[in-house]
Structure formats: C-alpha cells, structure tokens
Amino acid sequence: MKITSLAAVVAGAALIFGAAPAWAHHAFAAEFDAKRPVHLVGVVTKVELINPHAWIHVDVKGPDGKVTSWMVEAGSPNVLLRRGFTKTTVAPGTPVIVDGYQSKDGSLRANGKDITLPNGRKLFLGSSGTGAPYDKKN
Amino acid sequence: MGYRFLVLLGALSVLPAAPAAAQTSNAVPRTPDGHPDLQGIWTNATITPLERPKNLAGKATLTDEEAKVLEAKSAAELADADGKSEGPLLTATGSAGTGGYNALFIDRGSEFARVDGVKRTSLIVDPPDGKVPRLSPEAQKRLASSYMGGFDSVKSRPLSERCLLGFGSTSGPPMLPVLYNNNYQIVQTPDYVMILVEMVHDTRIIRMNAKHISPNVRQWLGDSVGHWEGDTLVVDTTNFTDKTRFRGSTENLHVVERFTRVDAGTILYRATIEDPAAFSRPWTIEYPFLATKGPIYEYACHEGNYSLTDILGGARKKDAEAAHN
Numbered sequence: 001m002k003i004t005s006l007a008a009v010v011a012g013a014a015l016i017f018g019a020a021p022a023w024a025h026h027a028f029a030a031e032f033d034a035k036r037p038v039h040l041v042g043v044v045t046k047v048e049l050i051n052p053h054a055w056i057h058v059d060v061k062g063p064d065g066k067v068t069s070w071m072v073e074a075g076s077p078n079v080l081l082r083r084g085f086t087k088t089t090v091a092p093g094t095p096v097i098v099d100g101y102q103s104k105d106g107s108l109r110a111n112g113k114d115i116t117l118p119n120g121r122k123l124f125l126g127s128s129g130t131g132a133p134y135d136k137k138n
Numbered sequence: 139m140g141y142r143f144l145v146l147l148g149a150l151s152v153l154p155a156a157p158a159a160a161q162t163s164n165a166v167p168r169t170p171d172g173h174p175d176l177q178g179i180w181t182n183a184t185i186t187p188l189e190r191p192k193n194l195a196g197k198a199t200l201t202d203e204e205a206k207v208l209e210a211k212s213a214a215e216l217a218d219a220d221g222k223s224e225g226p227l228l229t230a231t232g233s234a235g236t237g238g239y240n241a242l243f244i245d246r247g248s249e250f251a252r253v254d255g256v257k258r259t260s261l262i263v264d265p266p267d268g269k270v271p272r273l274s275p276e277a278q279k280r281l282a283s284s285y286m287g288g289f290d291s292v293k294s295r296p297l298s299e300r301c302l303l304g305f306g307s308t309s310g311p312p313m314l315p316v317l318y319n320n321n322y323q324i325v326q327t328p329d330y331v332m333i334l335v336e337m338v339h340d341t342r343i344i345r346m347n348a349k350h351i352s353p354n355v356r357q358w359l360g361d362s363v364g365h366w367e368g369d370t371l372v373v374d375t376t377n378f379t380d381k382t383r384f385r386g387s388t389e390n391l392h393v394v395e396r397f398t399r400v401d402a403g404t405i406l407y408r409a410t411i412e413d414p415a416a417f418s419r420p421w422t423i424e425y426p427f428l429a430t431k432g433p434i435y436e437y438a439c440h441e442g443n444y445s446l447t448d449i450l451g452g453a454r455k456k457d458a459e460a461a462h463n
Contacts, residue, residue, distance in 0.1 A: 078437055
C-alpha cells in the first residue's frame, strides 16, 4: 500500500502564542475527507459519551424522505462531564445542524467541526469557549 | 477559572507569610512518616507553551498586568476560532481542510504558569532562551516518524492514535500539559508513589528507594525510582522503549523529576531531560501542578476508538480509488 504522508500533527504554539505544546489524539485530516464537506440537518437520536471521543448520533431526512443515520465525532467526554454536561443534556429529538466532513472510508461518520441548534446557538449551551478549566460561568 | 484563580491567589498570599504557614490552611500536609503529602488531584493545564514564543524572545516572565492582556487575547482567539476550519490550530495540525473540535472541548487552561509568584512565558527554564536544545539529525527523523507513519498496519500509526500513550507526553516522563484531560491523581505510600494520568488512563508506578530494573527490560513509561531529598520527591526514570520517543529521544532518554509541594494548593514540578544522542545538551522544564476538583474520569481510549478504523479504512478506499482511476 502506498504510504501517504500526513501533515505533521504538531500543533505547538498555535493559538497566538497561547497554546500549550499540543498534539491531537489523531490528525483530523487523516480520518476525514476535506473534499467531502457535509451539512447535516437532523435530530439527535443518541449521545455516546465514550472515549476517546464523544459521538453524537443524528438522523437526517433527505429530500426523498429517506432517513440516514449519521455519527458525529466530538471531543473528549471528560471535558463535557467536567463542565456539567451528561449524555442526557441533549435530549433525543433535539434538532441540530452539523457542519463537518465525512470520513474517508465513506461511512456515515463526520467530524462535528460546528454543531449548532437551528437558531444558530451552539448545541452545548453554556460553552465558555475560553478553555478555562471547569468554568461554567464565562 | 474561578477555583483555579482562588488557588493562585491563595498561593500568592501565603508567600510572604511562609514562617507562619504551619498555622494556615495553606500549610503543606504531611504523611505519617513525615514527608510532604503529595496526594490528591492536580491539574497542569496552562497556556504557557513548552517553548518561548518568538514574540516574547528574551522575556522569561510577565507581570500580572501583561499576563492578563495576553490571557484575554488567547481566550478571545479560541472563542473566535470556534467552528471555523481555517483556525490557526487546525492549520498547525494539518487539519485546516476538515475542521476539528469546537472550543468547548479544548480545556488547556486560561492562564500562564506561575512559579515563585511570577508568570512564565515558557515551561523550559534551561536553556535560558526557553527553547528545546538542537536536535540531532537522527532525533529529527524520529520526531517526524512519531507523528506520521504509514497506513500499512495499525502498528504504523502514531502511539496516541493507537491509545498506547497519551499524545504530547502527558504521562511522560517528562509530563506535559496538552489541549485537554490535563488531570492527575497522586497516591503515596512509603514504598510507592503512583501517578494516575487522566489522558489515556496511563499509570506511573514509582518505586521508592529502589534500584532500576535490568537494562534489558524496556517499558513505555520507562522505569521510575524515587527518593526524598529533604522535602522534595526526586524521581529518576530510564529504561524507555525505542518507540516512546519524547521529541525524538532514544531509548536511552534519562529524566530526573522533582516534585515539591510548596503549599497546600501547589506542587512545583521540575524535570531535567537528558539524551546526548538526541539533544545537544540537557534541558529543564518547570511549572506548577495546581490542586483541582475531582474526580478523575477514566479515559479508556480503546473503548470507542472508531478513528483508527476510519483512518486505516479511509486510506484503503483512497488507494482503491486511485488504482481504479
């Protein structure tokens, strides 16, 4: 098999100069296909708080009425738990919009680079966005 | 931030009053055998990077006022990057085309590391320029191969993708903070010290007053032995595998760590890294572990590691498509 070189996974000093030396668990570009953007409009059927990534299951109804079930990759469940979110925080039936990219193997999996409610608010309300540990107030 | 900020404030307020520390709640707790008690749950989350950024060259420390401005800027950038594919972090990870985590999942702390009452601009304190010493050409190759690998086999993939070790040396040694799961639990007896690392659920076992195991036995986290020098726990680690590769290191990597509980809320951590085949000189990092709320959550990385099958399966599909075209 051909060896495809990956872009380095090193993310040192990325966000201005603030980021700690950082690697991701995996390079997103290794798993997901930049040429296959997806825009999913559907409803949450299940939230899996499993390691190493939480997965949000979303049923999407196509123009023909056919429903496809997608899995959307999110971050570490530990961070969610620490911020007070549990697997019941987002109830089944919640409508969501997911922008992301489909996995390279063609399965109905995508990364959730942006997961919002139909009104544009973040799915996980109360997201501080500051990266502060355990801060639910910001 | 509130809790951590209070801890920092507490650490500051006790400094000038050190002689009276025993009478305050900030006194260093001790185990029955008289050594400082390091037990508890700790975090090393910080926005202080390992290496000093170019724009702060020559400036090892920040005043609180300077730090506050930069901390706010960092938080604003993270919030601004939320949901965008073109963010600098994604560019740096080679994933600018596909996007990454929402900012919600990034838990790298919001403040610079404070040591001796002053905020630091790099974890590296020696060399004084705050940079990793020059890597040998072989170390540069090893460093690159640590992240890239091929797709022939699961064994070609980086250790973090395979859930064998945390990414970015979270378990180390030396232990470093990363984007999330920067939590640690220490359990201490006279004969052993255990450090549970939340990331990938790694566990370090430090044997006290013991000799290293045979050099023929190599371990992912090396072999750690400890002893007390006054009130400081000194941990010496050797016997790494040749796959562990801390920033291009060889299996002969030698790390000496020093843990000093400077007050109730703080352990000062200092680690010296030595590997002449990889680094042009020994180098040292220093930063605080801060007491934090529990619990530690189990990060059983294999539990749902769909990513690895997606990555290997995706590479095969791409190859098949290329052969077909």
